[in-house]
Amino acid sequence: MSNGNFRSPVHRVVTNKEKERLTAAMFCVPDSEKEIKPLDELVNDSRPILYRPYYQQGRRPMEASKI
Template sequence: MARSLNLEENCFLNQYGDRAIMLQRFNLYPRCPRPDLALGLKPHADGSAITIVLQDKEVEGLQFQKDDQWFRVPIMPHALLISVGDQVEIMSNGIFKSPVHRVLTNSERDRITVAMFCAPESGKEVEPVEELIDDKRPRLYKKVKNYVETYFQYYQQGKRPIDAVKV
């Protein structure tokens, strides 16, 4: 990602610290008799730096939002879906966007997924890479420490956590 922006190769990784956090979550979305009334997971963007998802190989449910429209993520068995989280959006000064997504329920089948969240070590400060700030692209985000705490505080309120760290 850094190379695609003509930056020093480790400029994002350097913000992770020596003990990056990697959490796995196994998700079961049980059959729902009324999928029109219940979401598997409400709309949100991930607070991680990078998220890696192994989707269910038969049951769809993941959708991403773009321009206020929802788009389904097609099933690609055994493929990993990689998405950018809020912390990379901060580090890239908004060049890489953390997408809002949700999970739908299914009336006929359970859906199982595995997600792995990669984030900088706890207590590490994250901020836009200096080379991505100039007169044409001013700093968009504050330096933030313990972003995950901010993330859960705002997520519970139904707000986009990344809005709390905008300049």
């Protein structure tokens, strides 16, 4: 929602050298009619939208994100 303005804090993670690691933000039961996207004031010509908007539409978070 910050369009990349806010970064995750540095933290220690145990990784598997054989597999790529993926981090995904999840929202707890968003309104199915509510569009989830970066805030409009954080998107402009010099900082275009980094993440495509989507609707939950009754799908599980991983399905809605197509991850």
